[in-house]
Amino acid sequence: MNIKKIIDRLENSASKHRLRRAVLVAFSLLSLGASAAVPDANMLMTRSVTMNMGLPSNSVRCIVQDKNGYMWFGTDYGLCRYDGYTVQTIYNTKLIDQYVGALLPTDDGLLVGTSQGAYFLSFKTEQFELLDKELSAHVVHFSLDGNRNVWISTHGQGVFRYNLTSHECRNYPMKGNQGLVNCTLVDVNNQVWALCKQANRNHQFLLRLNKSTNQFDPFRLKDAGVQLSGMAMLANPDGSILVGTWQDGLYQVNADGTTEQIISPLSNAMHHIHQLYNDPNQKVLVGSDDGLVEYDFQKRNWRMMSELKGNSRSTSDRFVYSISSDRRAVCG
Numbered sequence: 130m131n132i133k134k135i136i137d138r139l140e141n142s143a144s145k146h147r148l149r150r151a152v153l154v155a156f157s158l159l160s161l162g163a164s165a166a167v168p169d170a171n172m173l174m175t176r177s178v179t180m181n182m183g184l185p186s187n188s189v190r191c192i193v194q195d196k197n198g199y200m201w202f203g204t205d206y207g208l209c210r211y212d213g214y215t216v217q218t219i220y221n222t223k224l225i226d227q228y229v230g231a232l233l234p235t236d237d238g239l240l241v242g243t244s245q246g247a248y249f250l251s252f253k254t255e256q257f258e259l260l261d262k263e264l265s266a267h268v269v270h271f272s273l274d275g276n277r278n279v280w281i282s283t284h285g286q287g288v289f290r291y292n293l294t295s296h297e298c299r300n301y302p303m304k305g306n307q308g309l310v311n312c313t314l315v316d317v318n319n320q321v322w323a324l325c326k327q328a329n330r331n332h333q334f335l336l337r338l339n340k341s342t343n344q345f346d347p348f349r350l351k352d353a354g355v356q357l358s359g360m361a362m363l364a365n366p367d368g369s370i371l372v373g374t375w376q377d378g379l380y381q382v383n384a385d386g387t388t389e390q391i392i393s394p395l396s397n398a399m400h401h402i403h404q405l406y407n408d409p410n411q412k413v414l415v416g417s418d419d420g421l422v423e424y425d426f427q428k429r430n431w432r433m434m435s436e437l438k439g440n441s442r443s444t445s446d447r448f449v450y451s452i453s454s455d456r457r458a459v460c461g
Contacts (some may be wrong), residue, residue: 139428155179173175182215183217184216185207185209185218185227188450190204190231190450190459191203191235191451192244192451192452192453192455195234195241197293199211200212203231203232203241206226207229208221208229210237210352214242219250223248225448229242231247231268231270232271233272233273233373237251238253241257242270242281243268244268245263246259246260246266246268247259247261247281247289247291264298266283266285266286268281268282268283269282270311270313272313272314274315275319276318277292279292279314284326285308286300286302287303287306288301288303298322306326309357309404310358311326311360311361312324312359312361312362314363314416321338322336322338322362323337323338324360324361324426325359333349334356335357335382346386348382349386350382350385350386350387351388358374360373361403361404362388362405363413364406366383368383369381369382373399373404373405373417375401378390378392378393378394378399379402382405391420392415392424399415400417401417401418402416402419402421403449405448408454409454411427412425416450417448418448421434422434422447
């Protein structure tokens with residue numbers, strides 16, 4: 130099963146129209162029921178997966194697809210598996226709080242980030258197992274490097290490195306930033322970066338792993354006045370990094386330490402960025418509190434992705450927390 134088949138099940142088979150891109154949407158704060166758009170090159174056709182279809186919450190924090198094609202949604206009140214027909218919630222009986230803020234598929238299961246540590250869900254048994262007893266903080270992000278290391282970002286305990294082969298776990302506490310790390314990034318050179326929730330005069334928001342010392346060092350910027358509250362990162366092929374922020378819009382951080390503001394929050398398109406994603410057309414999709422934005426690097430411009438003709442806002446002003454895809458984009 131793949132996502133194309135999943136989305137096709139949702140679409141009306143009698144439809145006479147085709148879109149350049151179809152998007153399955155599971156937004157927070159969304160109205161119940163599906164919405165469809167009149168076909169247009171600049172518009173999206175959307176279908177909503179909501180509490181009306183079985184989700185325990187309309188706040189979907191993360192979306193991934195496993196090797197069998199199933200979609201997994203992490204919500205405020207539980208982990209859900211979606212097969213294109215029904216939503217099945219799989220509850221973690223080891224926890225009272227069912228919040229799921231991060232997901233990462235593996236060969237035989239799923240890593241699940243919760244408000245009280247990380248768990249492994251076995252596809253075979255559908256049972257949850259605590260990943261490491263030392264990891265007890267709120268898990269907000271997973272990333273995987275080329276050595277089968279999972280980098281786990283937390284709010285309170287910094288970063289953990291968990292190896293999928295040896296099952297060894299190591300903590301990088303990030304005490305200078307109060308252990309508040311929003312995400313990690315593995316770039317095109319297998320270099321690991323960490324983005325802290327907030328910087329101050331003495332501590333940088335962006336850190337890079339020094340492999341010789343096995344410690345995260347601050348990445349010094351040429352402009353010392355740039356102190357961002359980073360939320361999301363995306364690696365560019367040229368070695369630069371896009372940084373989505375809480376209140377400063379979208380920035381590009383270059384390898385030499387120079388920075389450039391790509392989109393200002395004054396544009397009313399970039400408040401509280403949650404996710405950055407490279408789509409198949411070599412454009413960047415940005416998920417924020419203002420909805421979904423597409424940025425074109427070649428043309429150096431951006432546009433709101435709207436599901437309503439003539440609507441200048443993005444996807445009915447719904448929050449976008451996560452973007453995942455298989456040929457087509459899936460937003461949450």
